[in-house]
Amino acid sequence: MAGELDFGFLSDYWPAIAWGVVWTFVMTVASLIPGAAFGVLCALARVYGSPTIARIAAVYVEVIRNTPSLIQAFWLFFGLASLGLRLSPFMAAVLALSINFAAYVGEIIRAGLEATPHGEIEAADCLGLSPLQRITAIELPQAIERVFPALVGQSILMMLSTSIMYQISAEELTGVAWYIQSFTFRSFEIYMIVAALYIGMTGLMRAALSSVGLLVFTRYRRLRTPL
Amino acid sequence: MTDPIVKFEDVHKRFGTLEVLKGISLSVEEGKVVALLGRSGSGKSTALRCVNGLEKIASGSLTVCGRELGKMNVDLRRLRQDVGIVFQSYNLFPHLTVAQNVMLAPIRVRKLSKSDAGKLAEHVLDRVGLSDKLSCYPEQLSGGQQQRVAIARSLAMQPRVLLLDEVTSALDPELTGEVLRVIESLARERMTMILVTHEMGFARKVADQIVFMHQGRVWETGDRSLLANPQTQELTQFVESDL
Amino acid sequence: MLNLTTQQSLFILQGAGWTILLSLIGFVGGSLLGLPLALGLTAKSMATRLATGFGINVVQGIPLPILMFAVYFGAGLAGFDPPTLAAAALAMTAYSAAFLAEIWKGCIRAVPRLQWEAADCLALTSLDTLRLVILPQAVRIATPPTIGFFVQIVKNTSYAVVLAFMELTYSARIVNNNSNEPFVVFTIAGALYFLICFPLSKLSRRLERSFGKTREAAK
Ligand SMILES: Nc1ncnc2c1ncn2[C@@H]1O[C@H](COP(=O)(O)OP(=O)(O)O)[C@@H](O)[C@H]1O
Ligand SMILES: [Mg+2]
Numbered sequence: 001m002a003g004e005l006d007f008g009f010l011s012d013y014w015p016a017i018a019w020g021v022v023w024t025f026v027m028t029v030a031s032l033i034p035g036a037a038f039g040v041l042c043a044l045a046r047v048y049g050s051p052t053i054a055r056i057a058a059v060y061v062e063v064i065r066n067t068p069s070l071i072q073a074f075w076l077f078f079g080l081a082s083l084g085l086r087l088s089p090f091m092a093a094v095l096a097l098s099i100n101f102a103a104y105v106g107e108i109i110r111a112g113l114e115a116t117p118h119g120e121i122e123a124a125d126c127l128g129l130s131p132l133q134r135i136t137a138i139e140l141p142q143a144i145e146r147v148f149p150a151l152v153g154q155s156i157l158m159m160l161s162t163s164i165m166y167q168i169s170a171e172e173l174t175g176v177a178w179y180i181q182s183f184t185f186r187s188f189e190i191y192m193i194v195a196a197l198y199i200g201m202t203g204l205m206r207a208a209l210s211s212v213g214l215l216v217f218t219r220y221r222r223l224r225t226p227l
Numbered sequence: 228m229t230d231p232i233v234k235f236e237d238v239h240k241r242f243g244t245l246e247v248l249k250g251i252s253l254s255v256e257e258g259k260v261v262a263l264l265g266r267s268g269s270g271k272s273t274a275l276r277c278v279n280g281l282e283k284i285a286s287g288s289l290t291v292c293g294r295e296l297g298k299m300n301v302d303l304r305r306l307r308q309d310v311g312i313v314f315q316s317y318n319l320f321p322h323l324t325v326a327q328n329v330m331l332a333p334i335r336v337r338k339l340s341k342s343d344a345g346k347l348a349e350h351v352l353d354r355v356g357l358s359d360k361l362s363c364y365p366e367q368l369s370g371g372q373q374q375r376v377a378i379a380r381s382l383a384m385q386p387r388v389l390l391l392d393e394v395t396s397a398l399d400p401e402l403t404g405e406v407l408r409v410i411e412s413l414a415r416e417r418m419t420m421i422l423v424t425h426e427m428g429f430a431r432k433v434a435d436q437i438v439f440m441h442q443g444r445v446w447e448t449g450d451r452s453l454l455a456n457p458q459t460q461e462l463t464q465f466v467e468s469d470l
Numbered sequence: 471m472l473n474l475t476t477q478q479s480l481f482i483l484q485g486a487g488w489t490i491l492l493s494l495i496g497f498v499g500g501s502l503l504g505l506p507l508a509l510g511l512t513a514k515s516m517a518t519r520l521a522t523g524f525g526i527n528v529v530q531g532i533p534l535p536i537l538m539f540a541v542y543f544g545a546g547l548a549g550f551d552p553p554t555l556a557a558a559a560l561a562m563t564a565y566s567a568a569f570l571a572e573i574w575k576g577c578i579r580a581v582p583r584l585q586w587e588a589a590d591c592l593a594l595t596s597l598d599t600l601r602l603v604i605l606p607q608a609v610r611i612a613t614p615p616t617i618g619f620f621v622q623i624v625k626n627t628s629y630a631v632v633l634a635f636m637e638l639t640y641s642a643r644i645v646n647n648n649s650n651e652p653f654v655v656f657t658i659a660g661a662l663y664f665l666i667c668f669p670l671s672k673l674s675r676r677l678e679r680s681f682g683k684t685r686e687a688a689k
Binding site for chain 2: 138
């Protein structure tokens with residue numbers, strides 16, 4: 001149906017859209033935090049773990065990174081339910097997003113850890129720091145600072161991939177859009193609006209995470225030089 | 228006379244099939260400064276690194292601050308609280324300020340309170356002449372200043388012996404003086420030190436004992452007059468090559 | 471396979487075929503569009519760089535499912551009724567182009583400045599410099615990350631389910647609706663994706679390592 005653009009439906013549906021934005025945000029944050037934590041563990045396991053632990057972490061990373069997050073979500077939501085473990089759509093979505101995010105974060109941070117100059121490790125050992133103290137005080141903070149831009153990028157990709165989770169009927173912005181177009185038939189218009197909202201959210205997220213970086217990396221805040 | 232702080236007895240060390248130390252014997256008394264000289268590759272760094280357990284000896288015996296390092300269960304972390312080491316490349320932690328670099332180990336390892344560690348940091352940084360740089364980051368300092376921070380960081384652990392491995396070799400000539408002056412003042416304060424150095428004039432000035440290493444052996448040893456009248460051809464050549 | 475009929479298994483395999491086809495179209499289209507964009511990102515003119523960068527940021531700020539919807543319904547609004555494959559392919563092309571352009575920008579930048587200058591001295595035109603000196607080297611640097619990104623393309627074709635395009639994920643959903651064996655069906659679908667993606671990931675890493683080594687040897 002060739003036709004003209006009509007945004008009249010907005011007057012009725014803007015609260016639903018706002019609701020979608022909120023849930024996209026909630027889903028993103030809910031996946032970001034455990035995903036990042038688990039990603040750090042993955043990186044540590046791969047760099048410092050015993051051969052077995054490093055191997056397990058490597059297999060995890062490979063399996064996750066070489067399968068689509070949507071299949072993982074289906075598997076978690078429909079597959080596990082058929083085995084008797086019933087997750088709510090939101091839970092399944094957050095779980096799928098976090099395990100995905102963790103696998104990528106793990107690889108990014110691993111690269112950061114492996115860039116630690118050997119001399120610093122030796123210096124820390126020679127000061128009598130335990131390996132755990134050395135990792136938490138010297139290696140990890142610098143590794144995270146080094147790869148922070150990549151982490152921001154990965155977080156944004158994760159936020160964007162919340163959009164597919166309406167496929168397991170988790171509530172978020174794309175699901176709302178789909179629902180609105182099924183009532184109004186103004187499909188193109190609603191997706192244009194939603195696209196613009198996602199672009200805005202991407203910008204906001206980049207700004208917010210960069211501010212977090214400035215807050216946390218005091219040296220960078222003062223000197224503005226890369227590590 | 229008390230026991231020496233560091234005592235090598237017929238110490239051997241191999242990297243794979245390469246024998247790097249071929250039976251080193253050497254004692255360092257409390258409050259003394261020993262200078263290790265020798266050509267590149269003669270095993271000076273390896274000998275030094277054995278002292279704080281960075282390298283494990285193959286045979287012989289090495290006693291440091293009353294611990295015998297050949298033995299299986301030496302607590303390396305305890306050993307390293309007694310033995311400070313400063314490297315050619317300063318290896319400061321770039322994400323920490325000068326004060327944080329110095330305070331880290333006292334807080335984490337010696338379990339000092341933050342305020343005690345802060346006072347300690349001020350004190351040791353004052354000793355190396357950098358009390359105005361507490362809140363700088365390493366990259367804001369010159370090489371000589373960074374090396375002095377590295378020395379202060381070691382001193383903050385109040386080690387019984389300090390190992391210095393060519394600490395001025397990476398520095399521009401005009402910056403070596405400030406670091407050497409710090410070491411000299413430590414020597415005056417009777418800090419026990421083993422220092423590997425290329426600065427022969429400096430060795431002559433501060434060392435109580437000079438050890439010339441050659442091909443993994445202690446080739447010649449003596450007091451500071453050693454360099455003035457070498458007994459072997461190798462040391463003669465070494466001294467002449469410096470001129 | 472397990473509790474599935476032969477027909478159901480074949481259906482899933484057929485979906486894998488469509489996934490590969492859609493991935494290839496997206497990759498080829500994305501490359502054709504991405505190369506000029508990469509050149510735009512490295513252009514001498516600041517206006518060109520900013521305009522290209524802006525366009526790329528816009529595409530990268532939109533989730534792929536929305537991109538697919540927008541293409542599909544946009545075409546509808548313009549009076550076309552595109553097959554879902556065409557709409558999905560177009561969206562994949564736009565998406566791939568945006569990311570490939572950024573990856574390749576980095577690779578072009580990574581060709582040492584000296585080479586540009588040396589070429590300048592030989593009085594090559596800037597098009598010849600690009601064609602004869604910079605691009606061949608950039609291609610070498612770009613191969614591993616490009617293969618790595620192809621893996622992302624393959625995985626992201628799964629978003630074409632939103633248009634009900636019969637690729638692997640959608641086929642798996644349909645088979646699941648008929649068989650009600652979600653665990654088996656989605657495990658198989660995941661395994662098929664893995665079989666396509668993992669060798670490529672490995673290849674990408676291997677090339678990266680070997681290039682890294684030759685670069686170090688060159689120093
Ligand atoms: N980790 C190591 N692995 C293998 N060989 C080493 C290692 N460290 C030092 N060597 C070798 O041991 C010898 C002595 O090195 P070193 O103690 O650094 O000498 P110096 O400090 O006197 O220059 C050299 O031949 C060096 O190549
Ligand atoms: Mg040495």
